[in-house]
Amino acid sequence: MVLAGAEARGPGNRIGAYLAAVRRELELRADLLDRRWGAPTGAGERPRLASLYFGGGTPSLVPADDVAGLVRLVEARYGLADDAEITLEANPGPDDRGDAATLVEAGVTRISYGVQALDDATLRGLGRRHRVADVADAVGEARSAGVRSLNLDLLYDVPGASVDGWMTTLERALELEPDHLSLYALTLDDPDAEGLTGPLGDHLPTPRGARRWRDAARAGQDEDRAAAMYHHAIHRLAAAGFHGYEISNWARPGHESRHNLACWEHRPYEAVGPGAHAFDGATRRWNAARLDGYLAALTPPDGGSGRLPPGGQEPLDAVTAASERVILGLRTSRGVPAAAMLEPPLAEHFGWALAAELLEVTADERIVLTTRGRLLSNELFARLV
Numbered sequence: 378m379v380l381a382g383a384e385a386r387g388p389g390n391r392i393g394a395y396l397a398a399v400r401r402e403l404e405l406r407a408d409l410l411d412r413r414w415g416a417p418t419g420a421g422e423r424p425r426l427a428s429l430y431f432g433g434g435t436p437s438l439v440p441a442d443d444v445a446g447l448v449r450l451v452e453a454r455y456g457l458a459d460d461a462e463i464t465l466e467a468n469p470g471p472d473d474r475g476d477a478a479t480l481v482e483a484g485v486t487r488i489s490y491g492v493q494a495l496d497d498a499t500l501r502g503l504g505r506r507h508r509v510a511d512v513a514d515a516v517g518e519a520r521s522a523g524v525r526s527l528n529l530d531l532l533y534d535v536p537g538a539s540v541d542g543w544m545t546t547l548e549r550a551l552e553l554e555p556d557h558l559s560l561y562a563l564t565l566d567d568p569d570a571e572g573l574t575g576p577l578g579d580h581l582p583t584p585r586g587a588r589r590w591r592d593a594a595r596a597g598q599d600e601d602r603a604a605a606m607y608h609h610a611i612h613r614l615a616a617a618g619f620h621g622y623e624i625s626n627w628a629r630p631g632h633e634s635r636h637n638l639a640c641w642e643h644r645p646y647e648a649v650g651p652g653a654h655a656f657d658g659a660t661r662r663w664n665a666a667r668l669d670g671y672l673a674a675l676t677p678p679d680g681g682s683g684r685l686p687p688g689g690q691e692p693l694d695a696v697t698a699a700s701e702r703v704i705l706g707l708r709t710s711r712g713v714p715a716a717a718m719l720e721p722p723l724a725e726h727f728g729w730a731l732a733a734e735l736l737e738v739t740a741d742e743r744i745v746l747t748t749r750g751r752l753l754s755n756e757l758f759a760r761l762v
Contacts, residue, residue: 391668396443398675400450401683402649405675407454410647417456425456428635429463432489433650437467441479448484455647462486462526462635469515470507477515477522487634488519489528489559495549496542499535504590509549516553526632528557533606535563536597543606544613551617556632560610561625562603565591576670577689579652579663604752611748622710624751641705643698651686659698664688696721704758707736712745722761730757 414423429451431444444465451457464487467474477488490512494500497508512529519527529550533543550558568580569588583591611621619627623641626634639646640656648655652666664671665687674686693701700722706713715738718727723744730736735750735757746754 391672392439392443394672394676395668396439396447398672398683398686399447399649401675402686403447403450403454405683405685406647406649410455417454419456419458423456425458425461426451427458427461428639429457429461430636431464431485432466432636433652434466435468435473436465437473437475437480439475441476441483444480444485445483464489464528464634464636466491467515468505468507469512470505471511471514473506474511474515474518477519477524481522481524486524487526487528488524489530489557490515492529492550493532494535495531495546499538499542502537503532503535513553516555526556528559528634529553529555530559530561532561532563533610534598534603536594538602538606540602540605540609544609547610547613551613557626557628557634558614558619559626560607562607563594563598565595565598567591574666576667577665577687579654579666579688581652581666607752608748611751620710624708624746624754638709641709643702643705660690660692662688662690700761704761707744707746707750707754707757710745712739712743715742715744717744726757726760729760 410417410423415421417423417425419425429448431439431447436444448457448463457463463484465475465480465485466489469490469492474490480488492512493503493505495509495512500508516527516529531546531550567583567588568574568578569583572578573580574582610627614621614627618629620630620633621627622633623637626637628634636646643656645656645658649664651664651668651671653664655662671686675683677683699720703713703717703723706717713723717723718738727736727744730750733749733753734747735753736744737747737750738744746757750757
């Protein structure tokens with residue numbers, strides 16, 4: 378959900394218009410799938426969905442009745458498995474998180490809170506609206522409502538942070554007893570410079586104030602400190618019973634994110650909304666991020682039936698597909714089959730990565746990243762592209 382500021386809050390918000398467009402895109406995409414694969418079934422070429430994910434912004438601002446309506450629409454047109462995982466991203470502040478009880482009634486089984494930090498000074502520095510006390514309140518409400526699985530997103534390598542402060546943050550997070558933790562190093566990429574913010578780009582232009590903040594924040598980051606923070610997390614979370622099933626994600630048994638696993642296992646997934654990315658197994662597709670173009674295409678002012686939104690696509694050739702499968706597989710604790718060491722793109726670099734102690738071969742003949750490999754994964758992956 379790519380809505381912010383006045384578009385998402387206040388009397389002039391565009392949530393209603395946005396939802397109408399999303400519903401239309403869901404219908405149009407389902408029509409295409411029906412023509413290609415037939416109606417969804419419990420098995421066969423078009424199985425029902427095992428995961429439904431409301432993300433990409435603050436979907437908790439959407440009224441629970443509308444969330445329920447979207448779940449019903451997806452179930453009718455795409456099919457939902459009986460035990461489907463339905464995730465909703467939310468900010469933990471009282472004005473942003475929605476009502477957990479009504480979200481559970483709408484079908485939500487998993488909530489992912491964008492906590493980012495667990496000290497108020499860091500939250501203020503990041504420009505976040507919530508405070509530490511709000512996180513505890515949000516978690517308590519979710520548990521009382523019967524949310525089956527709860528994730529907390531945290532950032533490390535934040536400017537001005539310390540290893541000791543990060544250790545305290547992890548302890549505070551564990552005290553909240555989440556089922557899943559996602560730990561991400563703060564990235565300060567420049568989508569404008571990378572050409573991702575044009576009319577058909579999947580990113581919105583970076584506001585001038587945000588650009589100034591990012592330029593200043595880069596000077597406050599430190600690779601060695603980030604490595605120490607990550608290394609501590611690996612050992613502390615393992616001791617607390619969490620399995621690091623992917624480079625940035627830890628879960629208690631049975632609480633791994635199905636949505637994330639589908640992406641890392643290179644499986645097909647559908648997606649709708651501004652900036653959304655989809656993959657059918659052979660071609661990547663994305664919608665342009667700009668809301669005005671999205672609304673104009675799907676809900677035209679003249680009352681027409683609407684068309685698919687602007688965006689782009691990229692067919693994957695055999696070399697690119699092989700590289701993606703290896704890179705995505707190595708991100709996970711399962712790794713890739715040992716046979717991959719004999720095939721491109723890993724064959725050329727396997728000896729180097731093994732000697733550098735970035736990879737190891739397990740007893741069940743899988744190639745996985747070592748702890749050192751996780752810390753230096755970007756260097757290895759850059760060679761595999």
